[in-house]
Amino acid sequence: MELPEKKLSTRDYVVIASLLFGLFFGAGNLIFPLHLGQLAGANWFPAMLGFLVTAVALPLLGVLAIAATHAEGVYDIGRPLGGVFALVFMVLIHATIGPMFGTPRTATVSFTTGVLPMLPKDWQQGGLLVFSALFFGAAFFLSYKERKITTAVGKVLNPIFLVLLFFVFFVGYLHPMGNPAAQTVTAAYKNGSFMNGFLQGYNTMDALAALAFGVTVVTAVRGLGLKNDDHVAKATAKAGVMATSFIGLIYVALIVLGSMSLAHFKLSPEGGTAFNQVVTYYFGTAGHAVLATLLTLTCLTTAVGLVAAFAQDFHRHFPKVSYRAWLALTSFLSFLTANFGLEQIIAWSVPMLMFLYPFSMVLILMSVFGKAFHHDPVVYRVVVAFTTVPAVLDMFAAFPAVVSQSAVGLALHSFQLHYLPFAAMGLGWLVPAAVGLVIGLVAHTVKTRRATALAKVQAEQN
Template sequence: MTKKLNIKQTLLLSSLIFGMFFGAGNLIFPIHLGQLAGENWGPATIAFLLSATILPLMALISLSQTRSSGIYDLAKPLGRGFAIFFLISVHVSLGPMIATPRTATVAYSLSFSNWLPSNLQTVGQFIFSAIFFAIVYFLGSSDKHLTKYIGKYLNPIFIILLIIIFLLAIFNPLGDLHGTAQVAYQTDAFSAAFLEGYNTLDAIAALAFGITIVRAIEAMGFTESTDVAKITAKTGIFAIIGIAIVYIGLILLGASSLSHFNLSDNGTTALMQITNHYLGSLGGAFLAVMGILAVLTTAMGLTASFAQDFNRIFPKISYKKWLLLTIVLSFISANFGLDNIISWGLPVLLFLYPISITLVLLGLLSPLFNNSKIVYFPTMILVFIPAVLDGIANAPFANTFKYLIGYHDVKGILHNGIYQNLLPFADHGFGWIIPGIVGFIVGIFLYKIRRKVNVFEFVK
């Protein structure tokens, strides 16, 4: 490096990455997972950490290794058209469609929703989300200040509040960890928890946050691509380790809560019950502050990365205009309600995750084939098809194709179609794995042949 990253800068960047990653889903899904898994919290925790922390870390390292500034660069070996398609798909799903609206709805459900009568809930959510996104726009309107707002102020306050809850749970445990696991977690806790980790969106978000992390590093005076890559990997590792520790604590908190409470409908309810148990009448206000801080930093990261990436690809439209667009669209989506966001979010995630994971793995393995397009194409083609089918199998309209693709009933139980019966692991949501491996082997084979031909022609 031309100059060394000091401890203060390391902590600040790690805090920035932690704050952008740790938002709505990261707070509520691990708690609910702990309740669902009950006594099988061990394998469930390992699986959840694999998809919710290891995959995001691999994504950051992949960006670092390929010297990519974000989604577009990582997908570019498949062509400019695919790179733009994937960039738009990721940012629209992380932005206006799923993740950014979810930050506002979860913040509302953890705060003012608990204090307003039922007849004012719709109006309350509308007003709250309007104020919430106005703050996001104000704080994010200058992307140069994101590191200061998120890394230096908002995220440290959130971490302090979270530590308070953990300390209370350590010195006054809710109960043991032997609660009854739900049906899906009695027989297949690992795959169920792995897919639950998808809901945090972090493996995909890591690709989206890449450009924001890179610009934050550059703002500190590190402009060489090698330096930026090393710093991204280093601070990313620190941030992900911190997130993993928090996840384990939340899962254990959820599992032990079964000694006091029945299985909740969602993690938001469970978190409210636990906070009220420890803090009594102060629990609601405490959770409101903690929840809003958690999702605010993520909303800022998501909207800023959306605006930065789109401004980079379509520079005629300014950063602020892209920022305003994603915030307005997210505000509209947020007022459809959290349940609708989650029901439509799952099929989109099951489509995007296989593509994202494949791109990350190809980036990590790229030194083996010199980042050659001839490896990317067959791998991605064979992953893309089952990714589409996995998305359809989890969509609200999946029953239309029930005999061909399969569908999930109202209890979440999968009814296999031809797709699940023919392709290994498809009934667990991993139908893309075998085709992806086959595509990669074909790609490597073609790469080796072309290399030999090129060497032969050169010698000749």
Template sequence: MNNLSKENLSKKDLVLIGLMLFSLFFGAGNLIFPPFMGEAAGEKTWIVLLGFFITAVGFPVLGVIAVAKSGGLTNLAKRVNPVFATVFTVLIYLSIGPGLGIPRAGSLPFEMAVAPYLPESVSLKLALFLYTLVFFSVAYWLSLSPSKLVDRMGKILTPALLALILIMVAGSFVKPLGSYEVAVNGYETSSFFKGFLDGYLTMDTIAALNFGIVIALAIKSKGVTDEKKVVKLSIKAGVMAGGLLAVIYAMLAHLGATSRGMFGVSENGAQTLTNVTTYIFGKPGAVLLALIFTLACLTTCIGLITSCSQYFTTLSEKISYEKWVAILSVFSLLSANMGLTKILSISVPILNAIYPIAIMLIVLAMLDFIFKGSKYIYGLTILLTGVVSVIDSLGQVGMKIDILTNMIAVLPLYKEGLSWLAPAILGIVLGLILKFIKDENISTNRDFEGQMSN
């Protein structure tokens, strides 16, 4: 009975891990993009949400599962090439971690939910420093004990975050906003594809490649050691977190869609939520929103610091996990106060370039029961996807190379921002052909050798 108990999670522990995974995903971007999207989409909100759910819910959940099944991101990326595995994994952890995700998690809640309500006599620089000092100190302390994350986040932080969001949504039913308006800003024509691309902005598909190892370790910390059961439990936790994300996104999009008739089109999702909470709750709405933003960003920040520290520890035995937590916390504190704009200008194009690669790596991992880890399929698919996505991302930041840009401009779905999709499919097809030829040659050689031996 003891061995059995160690190889299974109780329903309570599984729910706590599912809530923990939800909170790792749900940061500031997840909070502000759905209402802003709903505000512009109006009557097309639910069509837009279908596309949004694919990249903001489906692929993040599949990413966690893919990493769990592969035994880590590095093992998954090695199916392409060992050099690619090192470069891609480091880029993923740097860009989503200290290069963008962690500093942004500290500065965004202050800029969006605190700064607008401070008196003019207060120095914004000093206030930002004090806020981020407390924020990253708490994140540092909570990240020091990853084995306790399930209890701390699943039992305390996540329920508190969900309660605050539900209070906000419930208030909109008590004091209704308005009806859905006509779609604008491109949502009226390419509703589904706009939603699909909007899901990129959450960055959760890339984050999932980081968080997969955190969830696997959280499950193992509860005594589960069998790898197959770790994968099965990761799938259950992922589905649970994904379902919760979809429900919250739908609620927030509804808030945005019903707010436009009263407030018009906002500059960003934070303004949308500010208008809504102020209308429903008055001045206390600002406090409610500040708490929601802070909790959402804090949980994501803890997940990123934890996963990045765990990965960087594997690169060098000289620096311990605890030291990496300290390094990342201090660096992110400084970046959030001094150099975030410059870091964003470098990191965002990198994210745009690697997002399609991350999506296809997850797709290949989920279909590996067919592909059997074929270097041809993995290599060609990621190569063609990467070339097109890099060219496209360079063009988006004004670094166009006319010949190359003109070449990808003729690809299907170029205008919709999905020019990489056709090359990705081509890579799979070519890889399958080469795999088939190789398998046939091996089979022929074996038959020939068998005949010779006879």
């Protein structure tokens, strides 16, 4: 007789939510909202709303997409479009948030912002080499046993990080630097604060990460004793709501803190400098140590999730290479890329994000709401086909000047601005994708009616 399946306790849900939080919340999740607060100034509220759409709501939908479709990773989300598309999409997502950009950024941000200010100038390049080697060595070690990832991230690293972060919040709001409603607004945020906040949310990479982390979270949920797919899906969704809601609250606190900091500091070039200014203001020289610890902890939790998700998904689809071999490969490649430096990584990651985010958004939405059209591949194909050209144009427009300001780049951008609504906002894909959805749904309806009519005729003949 089969025993009834275990029911997860509240503590189990908290552990899974903590795992998700740790996987999502990296250095970018600290520095981008803080910098957004400085950019938006008094207009922090609409900018915050836009940021929460792409940095909280969309990643939550990504988790729900994994849960609703009983998927275990990126491949399953793209599977309605065929095996080749699903495999290419999986490789591009993992490469972008993995060893090409996302994972190396976890080391370079924590080093550049937290550690570098404490080093002598002649130690800087060698310091990054040593720090990144130790950093990815630790990520490899913590990810080595798949079943131990939940313990490493959810039970150990997160609590330490959160205690430090909320100590910063406590002091910052107990002694506010200024009134956020009275701060200067940069030109871009005077009229377009919501849309600029929306696009800033891309930088967190969390919508892409939500798809990639699916296999890690599902593995962790099953490790707690759940086997039934429906129960695993519900547990994943519930933990996703808990984790992303908590992340949203932290974003709000960071954005307001960033806006308040303008009362004492000029607009910083990026969020790492802004965070350094804030902790130095409140804690003096000791602030550097607090900042370095905060960034290293949160970056390490994200790095653990990224290298593990890469290794799990690639082992699943290329099983001749073991999980640990894939883990070693992605850790080593991330170490190499990290040593190109933070500026180069960010400069070349933005074009890939502008290319992949439209596909991710439409696939997430169709996965969540796909029951309405029975996940018909026809709808998927038409929507993705209509999204492709605008996504490619967005990518070219976001490339560094050597590409975007070339004759070809300028010609493509001119075409994009002339023919695609909202292209100037970085949303040139929106209208084509909507048109593709309408066409796809019409095609699905026609196909369904024809199949129903044919079945009725056959029934009458029999």
